[in-house]
Amino acid sequence: MTFQAFGARGSGSDTPLSFTYVDKPGLGKIALLNALLMVLTLTVYRFWAKTNVRRHIWGCVHINGEPLEYTGRGIELFLGFLIVFAVFFLPVSVVLTVLQLSLGPEHPLLIGANLVLVLVIFLLWGMALYRARRYQLSRTLWRGIRASLVGSSMTYSLLYFGAMLLRSMTLGWSTPAMNLNLQERMTGDMRIGSMPFRFKGRAGPLYGPYAICWVVTLLAFIAVALLAGFGVYGLFGDELKAIGGSVTTDPSNPVPDAHRIGLVIGFAIVGAFVLFAIVSSITWAFYVARELSIFASYTTLDNARFRLETTAGSLIWLVLGNLLLIVFTLGIATPFAQQRLVRYLVSRLSADGIVDVNAILQSREAVGRTGEGLADAFDVSWI
Template identity: 30%
Template sequence: MPPTPPAGFGRRRPEVSRRLAGRPSPAPAGGAGPVEFTGRRGPLFKLLVKNAIFKLLTLWIYRFWAKTWIRRYFWNNIRIDGDPLEYTGLPSELFIGFLIVLGILVPLGMAYEGVRLVLESASDAAQSAVDIAYTLVLFVLIQVAFYRMWRYRLTRTTWRGIRFGLDGSTWRFLGLSVGWSLLSVVTLGMAYPWMRVALMRYRIQHTRFGQTRFDFAGSGKALFGPFLLAFGLPVVLTLAFLGANPDLGGAAVDTVAGGAEPEFTNIEVHAPALLLVWLAVPFLYIWYRVREFRYMVGCTRFAEVSFASAARSARIIWMSVLTVGAVILPAFVFGVIFALAADGPGFGFMVTLVVVLYIIVTPILSYLILRYEIVAHVCRTLEISDMAAFGRVVQSTEEVPATGEGLADAFDVGAI
């Protein structure tokens, strides 16, 4: 364990060594894994508040600086085999990326908007054609933005002075992404796990540490079961509900009109059950994503090194509930206060002030509770079979991109 136990949640580390049974596992004495998270919520909170104030004062232009300081905080507190990751990205790079996108994309976007307006008023068919084209262009740009963003972040991440990197082609990734998305649509979503694995394989196989590449060996087959449970079950149950209660609207009318008793009296049982299933959908989703994450980590190789994650969905779900609660509770309280104090003096000003505060505080809470916990939990539950292998890595001579994330910023992709 680190000399000062990290504050907050998750001091208990799930045992993951059994996942790597049979492989050389030099787990250090004392139970600490190869990856520690040494962050604390106090300094992070101060940083988030400072960033929020500066962003407000600079009409959000400070966001590039804010992002950089936050990343530095997280990266610096991830210790792998005792040494921290280092984020070497600079705010100026993000800012220049943003300026480039603005200088190029704004005139292009304007011309596009003009065409859209003219065509939209032409006919319904033209309108739907334009909408579809618009969605496709947006989809393509977002995929490109994602790949560029990963490349920027990896080239700006170092460990023991050695840079990470992402080669491969943005356009190849885009092609994969478009192809698999179409296949997913055609198969009514059934290809989704295979798509996730295919895209992750491309990313991992093109990720480098120094001159050594990562590798990935996995198949969507392993995720199909969890996928069916998380996404298929709610759909099947909903269909079953509709099947068991046909002509739902007619039944309601009959009852109200005092007509014949409807044939299906078990609707009182079915409806709450269905509601329960729908309420569980977000949790099922998180459960699937954590399952998927563990699988992807297990498929990853670095030379002869293997990885395993014992990340648990229960913790992420609990933190999500806490975050949502922390966001909704103040909204509820203020809602009640406003309902009582309506039409008092300065009421409009008060409402505006609270709404602005709320918009600022919500992301802070999300970072402080949920994102912090995800990073900490993922670090603490990661197992690496042979740390010594990393010592043999040699620095890459690859060129790195000079500017960062302009497109990703424009589309607001990426969490941290």
């Protein structure tokens, strides 16, 4: 009897971690079939479609030579959706319809009810994110060992809501600290089998990149606004003056075309907005790249510390490429966009240090029967 180890790293108590994305054929078939069935079922198939894509992509992510395994089922997502619909959206729709019928569309009580609904949705947003993550982890296996998320979605939800409020009150300056808090809670609640992930670090290093991006965004806003203003003024300065004074002395050019000027100003505003959106997206890609990489470096599993090598340029190319991929295929290639994202993260992820694989025991966490109802309803899950 001979026992041959084929590339078997990771049997001992001092195993380094390696991450690779191993492509395998079949995603194209999944994408086409999903698109076809989505159309035929008026998108009800989306739960099964999502499951098929995840099963494929999970299976491409290899940790120390062994792939992840996705064990979720479409019916679980479907039931999760039905439950959320029955306990949340159906009653809310009925109440709003009855209020609108009985009071008319502009009654203060109806407006109040709508505001309350918006507030409730904001409050539940974090819960949707957390529960979606919990479902996905509970359906993720590595070497037959299940992952889990062990905390309370309510706590996370409140923290998330608080972070949103604080962000608007501090003009964004609370973002790095609050993102760190949220990440600490989410990562700290994650387990692979019995082994917890840990997250520890300060928000300080995030503030340098944040301050730079914040100031650049402000300057970009001012510059774009001035550009648009001067552009319009340069083209129509005289005519605008004529409107302002509402007197014209030149009989050959009596009435300035107010309608045409209004149109041009409209275009200038839209153009300025688009320009600003592009500039600020590029700017913030620098911050996001730094944040991702700093958060990874704050994360440990046993004695291994993670490292994620992100750059703003590669991140922009990733997002832009995915956008084009989805738009130009009318969404059919969405699974490939999701694959690009996962491949990007996995291929840039590494870990320093070692993990005691013998200490990773099977998870004893209870496994929920349904998943992601809220996340589907709010459309927050990215894969």
